[in-house]
Amino acid sequence: MAEQHPSAPSRAASSVATRTHRTGVVHVNSPHRHSYTVVGNHLAQHRELSLGAIGLAVHIQSLRPGTRISIRCLAQRFPEGEQRVAGYMRELEEAGYLERSVERLPSGRLLPRTVSYNRPHSLPEPVRHEPAPPLREPVRHEPAPVLEPPAPVVEPSAPVAEPPAPVVEPSAPVVEPPAAEPEREPEPVRPAPEPVRPAAEPLPVPEAAGRLGEAAELLVGLRRTDPRLLLSEREVTRLAPAVVAWLERDAEPGAVRRTLTACLPPELHHPAGLLAHRLTSLLPPPLPAAPPAPLPFQTCDACDRAFRATEPGRCGTCRPAGTPAP
Known part of the structure; x- marks a missing residue:
């Protein structure tokens, strides 16, 4: 059997506890990156x-x-x-x-x-103690040394020589340079007059532009039904083409307004998103083509019988063979 060592510890001591406190809570903190x-x-x-x-x-x-x-x-x-x-x-x-x-x-x-509130208003602000500025040693100004003026040097007197008389040369005629001509400022360049264009006739307003204006008025007026349906100009411009699609499928403006404002949720945070969803998901199908109108009744010129035709004439019985129907 192996030798036993009673003095050896039964288990390894925790490195966290030995580095901090022996009793009480021990914090093991990890940095949070998100959430x-x-x-x-x-x-x-x-x-x-x-x-x-x-x-x-x-x-x-x-x-x-x-x-x-x-x-x-x-x-x-x-x-x-x-x-x-x-x-x-x-x-x-x-x-x-x-x-x-x-x-x-x-x-x-x-x-x-x-x-x-993450911090109540009644809680006093913490007092921040700013560190005192470091003390600086006073600068000692030493007096500047006083310099004595040098003693004047006395030289022996000497005879003063008179300066020679100036030599006068014959004066030459002074030629003055020609006067420079004053510079002329460049004349300002005048723009050419624009040609007179004949008055153009007003362009016809396409039907789509008129439908866009009608759709914009419909969207702006939704807040009269419910004040929460308040849209900005940018949202009205973005949603107007979707309303035009409804109007082009023969949907009346009143029906479009009722569809957009019916059964609104109690909490409406994004009215533009709700209206865009309803305009897209509830778009009605186009109406089927209307059946052709029946031809009016005409009276036969030969037998006075009634028959349907576009113009008066004779019926199919009285009309000769090969004659087209009126």
Whole structure:
């Protein structure tokens, strides 16, 4: 049998615990690259909020804007009941992390609205201590040395020689250069007059342009039926050709308006997308060709019988063989 060593440790010690603290929590942090939410310690370590309220606040802050967070929806998402969820939301409202209100739409419908704050307004801003600037040693200005002026040098006196008289040469005639002619400024180039064009006759407006104007008026007037169907000029220009396709298939403007505004969803976030879907998926088929109108009745000139023809004449019985029908 192998020798036993009772002094050897039973298992290897954790390298994480030995490098940090012997007791308490040990953090093993990994960097998040995507899908994460930043939560302040003022919420994670709140002294007055319950553990469920803190968890609910973190869950609400991680949701996308526009997600419904009513008490019923949260109770279906988590195992806690509606009473506990309502209590947690009241705690967050009192702490300033949540604000709930009811907004009345122009149609009279009440719409609940919830605002989540990742930092309450009542929370004071942290005081930032800026580091003091480093002390600089004062610059000592030493006095400049005083320089004494040099003593004047006295030279022995000498006879001063008189300067020679200047030699005067005969003056030559001064020839002045010819005066330069003043430069003339170039005359401005005048544009040639444009030829007079004869007044052109107004071009006929194609039928498609008139249909586009009618389609644009129909789309702009949808907000009179429902204020939520407010479209921009760019959206009206994009959807007008689809409305023209309806009008070209003999659909009345009133029928198009009723189709676009009927059974709208309670929450309408993108009216242009809904209208584009309905204009494409509910486009009616073209009407079948109308049957030809029957020929009018005529009276036979020979037997006074009634027969159908485009012009008066004789019926098929009284008409000679080989004569075309009128």
